[in-house]
Amino acid sequence: MFKILKKEYLAPTICLMDIEAPRIARHALPGQFVIVRVDEGGERIPLTICDYDAEKGTVQIVFQVVGGETFRMQKLEEGDSFLDFVGPLGVPSDLTELTPEELREKKICFIAGGVGTAPVYCQLKWLKKNGVDVDCILGARTKDIIVLEDAMREVSNLYVCTDDGSYGIHGNVCVALQQLWDEGKRYDRVIAIGPMIMMKFVCALTKELGVETIVSMNPIMVDGTGMCGACRLVVDGKVKFACVDGPEFDGHKVDFDQAMKRMKQYATEEGRLYLAAKEGDTHHGGCGSCG
Amino acid sequence: MDMIKKVPVREQDPEVRSHNFDEVCMGYNREEAELEASRCLNCRRPRCVVGCPVNINIPSFIMKIKDGDIAGAYDTISESSSLPAICGRVCPQETQCEGLCVRGIKGEAVSIGKLERYVADTAKAMGIKPHSAARRNGRKVAVIGSGPAGLSCAGDLAKMGYDVTIFEALHRAGGVLVYGIPEFRLPKNAVVDKEIENVKALGVKIETDVVIGKSTTIDALMKEDGFEAVFIGSGAGLPKFMNIPGEQALGVFSANEYLTRSNLMGAFSENSRTPIMRAKRAVIVGGGNVAMDAARTALRLGAETHIVYRRSEEELPARAEEVHHAKEEGIIFNLLTNPVRINADENGWVKSVTCLRMELGEPDASGRRRPVEVPGSEFDIACDCVIMSLGTSPNPLISSTTKGLDINRWKCIEADENSGQTSKKGVFAGGDAVTGAATVILAMGAGRAAAKGIDEYLSAN
Ligand SMILES: Cc1cc2nc3c(=O)[nH]c(=O)nc-3n(C[C@H](O)[C@H](O)[C@H](O)COP(=O)(O)OP(=O)(O)OC[C@H]3O[C@@H](n4cnc5c(N)ncnc54)[C@H](O)[C@@H]3O)c2cc1C
Ligand code: FES
Numbered sequence: 001m002f003k004i005l006k007k008e009y010l011a012p013t014i015c016l017m018d019i020e021a022p023r024i025a026r027h028a029l030p031g032q033f034v035i036v037r038v039d040e041g042g043e044r045i046p047l048t049i050c051d052y053d054a055e056k057g058t059v060q061i062v063f064q065v066v067g068g069e070t071f072r073m074q075k076l077e078e079g080d081s082f083l084d085f086v087g088p089l090g091v092p093s094d095l096t097e098l099t100p101e102e103l104r105e106k107k108i109c110f111i112a113g114g115v116g117t118a119p120v121y122c123q124l125k126w127l128k129k130n131g132v133d134v135d136c137i138l139g140a141r142t143k144d145i146i147v148l149e150d151a152m153r154e155v156s157n158l159y160v161c162t163d164d165g166s167y168g169i170h171g172n173v174c175v176a177l178q179q180l181w182d183e184g185k186r187y188d189r190v191i192a193i194g195p196m197i198m199m200k201f202v203c204a205l206t207k208e209l210g211v212e213t214i215v216s217m218n219p220i221m222v223d224g225t226g227m228c229g230a231c232r233l234v235v236d237g238k239v240k241f242a243c244v245d246g247p248e249f250d251g252h253k254v255d256f257d258q259a260m261k262r263m264k265q266y267a268t269e270e271g272r273l274y275l276a277a278k279e280g281d282t283h284h285g286g287c288g289s290c291g
Numbered sequence: 292m293d294m295i296k297k298v299p300v301r302e303q304d305p306e307v308r309s310h311n312f313d314e315v316c317m318g319y320n321r322e323e324a325e326l327e328a329s330r331c332l333n334c335r336r337p338r339c340v341v342g343c344p345v346n347i348n349i350p351s352f353i354m355k356i357k358d359g360d361i362a363g364a365y366d367t368i369s370e371s372s373s374l375p376a377i378c379g380r381v382c383p384q385e386t387q388c389e390g391l392c393v394r395g396i397k398g399e400a401v402s403i404g405k406l407e408r409y410v411a412d413t414a415k416a417m418g419i420k421p422h423s424a425a426r427r428n429g430r431k432v433a434v435i436g437s438g439p440a441g442l443s444c445a446g447d448l449a450k451m452g453y454d455v456t457i458f459e460a461l462h463r464a465g466g467v468l469v470y471g472i473p474e475f476r477l478p479k480n481a482v483v484d485k486e487i488e489n490v491k492a493l494g495v496k497i498e499t500d501v502v503i504g505k506s507t508t509i510d511a512l513m514k515e516d517g518f519e520a521v522f523i524g525s526g527a528g529l530p531k532f533m534n535i536p537g538e539q540a541l542g543v544f545s546a547n548e549y550l551t552r553s554n555l556m557g558a559f560s561e562n563s564r565t566p567i568m569r570a571k572r573a574v575i576v577g578g579g580n581v582a583m584d585a586a587r588t589a590l591r592l593g594a595e596t597h598i599v600y601r602r603s604e605e606e607l608p609a610r611a612e613e614v615h616h617a618k619e620e621g622i623i624f625n626l627l628t629n630p631v632r633i634n635a636d637e638n639g640w641v642k643s644v645t646c647l648r649m650e651l652g653e654p655d656a657s658g659r660r661r662p663v664e665v666p667g668s669e670f671d672i673a674c675d676c677v678i679m680s681l682g683t684s685p686n687p688l689i690s691s692t693t694k695g696l697d698i699n700r701w702k703c704i705e706a707d708e709n710s711g712q713t714s715k716k717g718v719f720a721g722g723d724a725v726t727g728a729a730t731v732i733l734a735m736g737a738g739r740a741a742a743k744g745i746d747e748y749l750s751a752n
Contacts, residue, residue, distance in 0.1 A: 023506050037462055041557065043564050044462070068564060084462040086500035222556070225460050225502055226686050227470075227528040228548035234539060239532065244688070258539050261639035265541050266566040 002036075002085035005058060007078050011147035013065045014118060015074050016050070022057030024049075024087045030126045031093025031216070031248055034059065035224045037084035038072045045069045046221050046243070049088055050122035059085075062118040064147070089224045090247050093123070093214075100130045109180070109187045110136040110156065111173045111202055113194030117148050119216060120193050121155070128155040135159065135185070137176045139198070143167035173198060174205045187211050192251060196263065200256035207252050215251035217242045219262060233259050295398030298327040300405050305619040309590055312474045312559050315616055316380075316405075324409040328356040330394060331401050338391035339403060345736040347371040349388055349403055356406060365414040368407060369421055373443040373490075374735050376415065376482050377468060379408025381580075382732050383610045421446070421489055428452040430749055433518040434495075435503045435689065438466020439731045440524030440722025440738035442490050444711075447742035449493035453749075456518075458501040463555060466526055467723075468731070470555040471547070473584050475591070476613075479554070504688035509696075509718060519752070520717045520745045523704060524738055525689055527723035531681040533576070537633030538679075542568060542641035546577070546585040546680035553588050570594040570676030574644050576630055577680030578602065583613040585678045586622050596622045597672060601629040601649050601662045625672070627651070627662065633677055643671040685724050693718070703727050711741025712748070719745055 006018040024034060028049050035044045051060035065074050076082070095103060108127075112120035117138065127134055136156035140146045143166035152158050160168035161176040169176045177190070192202040193216040206213040219242050222228045226244035233240050234255040240246065301317040302308075308315050319327060331353040339349045348367050355364035368375045384390070384404040392400035430453055434445045437459040445455045463469050468483045477483060491497065503509060503525070512518045530545035532538055549567070552558040556565035573589040575582050578600035590596040598617070600607065603626050607614055618624070625646070632645040648668035651660035690698045697705040697714035704713055704720040711719035721737030723729055 023501065027506060041562075041564060043556070084500050086460070086462070086502060087506065089502065089505055222548060222551055223461065225505075225528075225688065227530070228551050229530045229532070229545040230548045232532075232539070239534075239539075261541060262539065264639075265568075 001081035001083065003081045004076055004078055007076070010062065010121075010151055014062060014147050015065070016060065016062045017076075018058045018060050019082065019085055020057060021059045021085050021087075024059050024085070025052045025057045026054045028052040028059060028088040029092035029096045030123055031096065032088035032090045033224075033247060034061065034085055034087035035089060035221070036061070036073070036082050036086075038069060038076070039083050042072070042083065043069045044084075044222060044224065045073075046089070046218070046224060048119035048122055048216070050118070051125060059087075060122075062121060064115050064118055066115060086224070089243060091245065093248055095123075095127075100132065103127065103130055103132045106132075106189060107187045108132075108134040109177070109185075109190050110134060111139070111177065111190060111192040111194065111198075112136060112152070113139045113173055113198040115218075116192075116194030116198075116216070117152075120191075121148055121152055123191070124152060124155040133157065135180070135187075137161060137173050137180075139163075139173035139176065139194070172201070174201050177202070177205060181209060189214065190251075191216075196256055196260045199251060199254075200260070203251040203254070203256070213251035214248050215254060216247050217249060217254065217259065218247065219259060220266060233262075294330055297330070297399045297402045298323050300402065302616075305616075305621070308475065309620040312591060314478050315475050318412060319402075319405055319409045321413075324356055324406060325359070327402050327406060328353045331357075332393060334393055338393060339388040339401075342387045342389075342391040343371075344387065344730075344732045345371045345739070347388075347407075352410060353401070353403070353406055356410060361410060361413050361417060362419055364410045365419055368410060372732075372735065373421070373446050373739065374439055374486055374731070375407050376411035377439070377477065377486060378732050378735070379404050379406075379411055380477050380482070381472060381610070381730075383730065385611045387732075415485055420492065422450065423493065425450060425452040427454060427494070429454060431456070431516075431518045432520045432522065432745060432749075433458060433509075433512045433516075434522045434524060435509075436460075436466060436524040436526055436722075436724070437464035437487070437497060437499075438468065438524055438526050438722060438734060440526070440724070440734040440741075441466065441522065442487065443735040443738035444522045444524060444719075444721065444742045444745075445495045445738075446490045446493055447739050448745060449490070449495045451742070451746050453746075455494070456496045456498060458503055459497060459499045460502040461555065462499050464497050464499060466524075470551045471581065471584065473550065473554055473588055474559070475587065476584065502688065504692040509689070509693045509715075513717060519749055520719065522711065522738070522741050522745065523689060523713070523718065523720040523724055524722045524734070525686065525724045526734075527683045527685045527703075527728045529684045529686045529702075530679070531683060532679055533630065533681060535630060535632055537635055537641075540633050540635040540641045540677075541639045542570070542675055543633060543677045543679070544568070546575070546581045546678050547683065549585050549678050550581070550588065553592075559588065559592065567592065568676055570674070572674040573597070573676040573678060574599055574630075574672055574674045575678045575680055576600075577682070578607040578609060579680060579682065580609045580613060581682075582678075582680035583609045583617050585680050587613075587617055587620060589676065589678065590620055590622060594676065597625055597674070598622060599625045599628050599630055599644070599646060599672070601627065602659065603627055603651060606659050629662065629664070630677075631669070634671070641675055641677055643673045644677055645669055645671050683723075683728050685727070689724075701727055706741075707744070709740060710744030710747065711737065712744055717748065719748075
């Protein structure tokens with residue numbers, strides 16, 4: 001059992017937790033993830049490691065409530081426990097191989113959208129701790145659904161953009177990146193984390209601009225140890241398992257169209273289960289996926 | 292009684308069982324077991340014992356069944372095997388003990404597997420436990436993986452007095468026994484968990500959710516955590532794909548994913564929170580136990596199910612009983628058939644598999660006749676799901692994070708057959724991690740041999 005030592009809401013649907021997991025805390029690095037299970041019968045849910053404290057033996061996770069399992073997770077309180085908490089999984093971000101001096105030399109721009117916001121926040125926080133200043137573009141469809149703005153502003157030079165122009169730069173993250181570029185900003189690297197479609201378009205733009213781009217892929221996973229192949233992606237024409245070869249990949253080599261299709265594999269089944277969990281008996285159709 | 296034939300074992304009717312996940316075979320009752328035991332000729336030079344990979348004294352335990360001495364029979368088996376309830380259910384007896392039984396020359400071999408299962412199940416029901424541990428000697432040994440290799444190694448070491456901890460990557464102990472082999476063949480709560488409880492009762496600690504190579508390393512276990520020796524029983528869990536066009540289409544799974552969802556995550560039950568594809572028409576590629584298990588799972592989840600295998604019936608590597616059960620349940624076998632392409636519809640979902648007919652040519656390196664393509668024989672099998680069961684290889688997580696651990700070109704860990712000793716001091720290995728995907732009994736045997744090897748190594752140090 002893995003105890004929740006701290007719980008805090010960063011936004012109405014975004015929850016931060018410190019979990020007691022000494023072994024993981026001792027071995028974790030940025031870019032890696034954990035798999036958690038809330039209770040017996042629960043799904044195995046991959047979550048980016050946000051922070052870790054080897055001395056206190058704690059690992060921090062930040063998650064957005066998007067489905068049945070994250071809905072259950074958010075119901076846990078301080079003092080409650082996760083049944084399973086395993087990691088650190090995946091390959092650490094290659095930024096961890098650089099010294100703080102080397103990191104400070106690099107001009108990095110993060111791009112965050114939707115559920116990618118929490119993992120980007122984690123990386124920004126780690127870089128800030130190492131004295132590295134970076135730019136970050138945070139995109140949303142409209143003003144009301146922007147999350148973590150203040151927290152992100154504390155750890156980066158933040159540019160917010162909205163598709164409908166209700167706040168910040170008018171346009172999506174690509175428009176914002178282009179605007180910064182036109183203003184004369186130059187980057188050695190873009191790191192984009194968010195919906196696959198966003199990462200795909202960012203990669204198309206950065207390819208034109210000639211900027212190396214890293215994406216963090218979040219395909220469906222089961223075991224997270226390379227045993228099942230559920231998380232497979234095509235990168236540079238080769239099949240890769242996101243859980244052991246990633247989750248970070250060279251975005252210019254990822255086959256996004258194929259990855260986006262695979263995300264839909266369980267879409268209807270999961271949606272149905274989520275609604276059942278959230279609305280219980282009160283859900284009587286109308287969602288388009290329960291029929 | 293007709294001594295030529297074995298006493299038939301009671302099974303669920305194929306019509307009924309193809310819609311449920313309850314165990315197919317119900318096993319012998321006392322009367323049936325004693326009758327079957329009486330068919331054993333108690334040969335002076337028993338060939339069955341030679342055929343058993345761990346040389347169980349088969350005639351001796353069968354004679355004890357005849358005498359009604361279950362405790363004695365259980366002791367005899369326990370001398371050589373630590374997982375009889377499991378091996379009685381999943382061993383390929385027809386190519387091992389039963390394959391050499393003298394009775395088999397003129398009639399049917401004695402049903403040794405079913406008798407082994409009878410002894411184990413009855414002993415369990417009577418509350419008979421394996422002999423408990425010797426005095427603790429306080430020396431710590433780590434075991435990686437809780438499959439048959441890890442469990443047997445840990446059990447034997449605990450009996451010798453060692454302080455053993457098993458580290459398991461998944462959230463539940465048992466290895467392939469819980470994530471791979473389905474409930475209808477090997478009940479999890481009633482059989483596998485009981486064996487695991489027996490191992491725990493010997494004082495073995497099991498820590499789940501620890502991925503060696505990620506959560507910690509072998510070097511850290513030995514240097515920081517005080518483990519004097521380590522046994523690697525991490526299995527061969529890396530799935531293979533065919534690398535044919537269309538393999539990334541929706542509805543294409545590895546057997547490991549499909550079976551893990553169904554078994555480990557319980558997705559076969561309507562109440563499970565883990566989704567699984569309930570296909571209309573499933574094609575399973577392969578002919579081993581894994582393919583049979585995936586096929587019979589898909590069938591129970593409602594699919595018309597086809598096995599596609601490139602060699603002929605004779606070469607099917609699955610246990611004979613599984614092939615027989617699969618056929619009874621209505622699974623369609625497309626033998627001498629090889630997929631060359633998977634075709635998807637406009638939404639990316641599988642709609643068919645294009646296959647070629649094969650014929651058998653000259654024997655290849657494995658001694659089996661090599662399948663060769665029949666030119667121009669392409670045809671399509673319509674389906675909405677394809678499950679690849681092409682075999683697995685060892686996961687590199689451990690070998691790539693352990694300095695000084697040699698592997699061969701199949702990524703298997705190099706280990707001495709008799710002692711399990713690897714190229715790294717104090718580190719031993721056995722089971723599928725060493726041999727590549729093999730069998731439960733071989734993994735169990737290797738785990739026990741390594742326990743002896745570790746004891747000798749630590750006694751000398
Ligand atoms: C579907 C299926 C059906 C089968 N049917 C039969 C059958 O009928 N008869 C038969 O004899 N054999 C059968 N087999 C083969 C048999 O199950 C295996 O040969 C046997 O389980 C191997 O045992 P093992 O202990 O070496 O490995 P496994 O059972 O694979 O156990 C290895 C364990 O180690 C864990 N592990 C791996 N890496 C790590 C790590 N880095 N850190 C911590 N833990 C780790 C894994 O999670 C797993 O639990 C079947 C296999 C499958 C997949
Ligand atoms: S999640 Fe199973 S292999 Fe990656």
